[in-house]
Amino acid sequence: MRVLVHIEDGDAWRHALAERLPEADVITSEAPAARRREADYLAAWKPSAELLREPIRLKGIVNLGAGVDALLNNPGLPAGVPIIKLRDAGMAELIGDYVRYGVLHFQRDFDRYRRQQARRDWHEHAVVDKDDWPVGVLGLGAIGAKVAAMVAADGFAVHGWSRSPKQLPDIICHHGDEGLRELLGQVRSLVLLLPDTRATRHVINAETLARLPAGASLINPGRGTLVDEAALLDALGPGEQEGRLRGAILDAFPEEPLPEKNPLWGHPRVWVTPHMAGPTPMKEALDQVAQALRAFEAGEALDTVDPDAGY
Numbered sequence: 001m002r003v004l005v006h007i008e009d010g011d012a013w014r015h016a017l018a019e020r021l022p023e024a025d026v027i028t029s030e031a032p033a034a035r036r037r038e039a040d041y042l043a044a045w046k047p048s049a050e051l052l053r054e055p056i057r058l059k060g061i062v063n064l065g066a067g068v069d070a071l072l073n074n075p076g077l078p079a080g081v082p083i084i085k086l087r088d089a090g091m092a093e094l095i096g097d098y099v100r101y102g103v104l105h106f107q108r109d110f111d112r113y114r115r116q117q118a119r120r121d122w123h124e125h126a127v128v129d130k131d132d133w134p135v136g137v138l139g140l141g142a143i144g145a146k147v148a149a150m151v152a153a154d155g156f157a158v159h160g161w162s163r164s165p166k167q168l169p170d171i172i173c174h175h176g177d178e179g180l181r182e183l184l185g186q187v188r189s190l191v192l193l194l195p196d197t198r199a200t201r202h203v204i205n206a207e208t209l210a211r212l213p214a215g216a217s218l219i220n221p222g223r224g225t226l227v228d229e230a231a232l233l234d235a236l237g238p239g240e241q242e243g244r245l246r247g248a249i250l251d252a253f254p255e256e257p258l259p260e261k262n263p264l265w266g267h268p269r270v271w272v273t274p275h276m277a278g279p280t281p282m283k284e285a286l287d288q289v290a291q292a293l294r295a296f297e298a299g300e301a302l303d304t305v306d307p308d309a310g311y
């Protein structure tokens with residue numbers, strides 16, 4: 001089998017995959033077009049439409065990131081080719097650390113202390129107990145469930161939400177529209193880990209933001225399309241004075257890189273990070289890729305992405 005790998009630092013990934021799959025001819029997108037055309041499998045993160053159109057006998061695609069939205073929206077995606085996505089592969093722990101940082105940032109008032117420092121203002125805020133600081137996690141897939149468990153292990157009361165019912169140890173699980181309303185009404189930090197699908201677009205909008213308790217904070221290491229940005233700015237209010245929404249830590253945006261003119265860059269209660277919450281760890285990802293490609297070749301049934309559902 002020939003496997004075409006496309007990701008930043010592709011050569012290192014090619015070597016590491018070849019070690020795991022000695023029976024395969026592993027090439028990168030730098031290989032000559034004639035070789036790329038005959039690839040049986042593509043293991044890629046955000047390939048161009050042109051690259052996706054090249055292989056003429058593609059049997060499967062492995063998405064080398066957490067979300068499949070960029071791939072599913074790619075106009076070059078060949079119809080009917082099964083797509084495998086990585087399951088966690090070490091990304092959940094990285095995203096979990098990002099979220100734990102975000103929750104502590106607000107619970108221990110680092111946002112307020114930063115502003116106080118600028119005024120040389122020395123005064124302390126009373127600490128709110130972790131079990132009085134409910135955290136909501138929207139999305140309980142492989143990543144959301146692990147992140148929720150990590151935050152719960154830190155001692156926070158964690159509420160999780162998924163479209164259909166789920167049961168997870170130590171997490172208060174909600175589902176459906178009513179469950180979303182229940183969750184929003186009681187969380188002090190809201191974490192977004194839903195996939196980008198038609199159903200999740202702008203799930204955080206004026207109406208859902210208004211359901212959060214006053215002074216809640218938002219942490220989004222998921223997808224930018226989940227948030228209606230105008231409604232977010234409105235809930236934050238301008239300037240340093242805390243608005244209905246106390247602050248936001250955002251790693252994902254509908255347009256990336258975040259355009260220079262976007263007001264979120266300069267907002268004093270917003271932290272912008274450049275989609276760095278969950279980079280794909282090479283070793284764990286390639287273990288899964290090798291396993292998936294062997295299963296494909298052996299004709300085994302694989303858990304593939306449902307393009308209509310969007311994940």
Ligand code: OXD
Nearest residue numbers: 064065066067278279
């Ligand atoms: C993603 C990723 O899906 O970085 O956003 O893997």
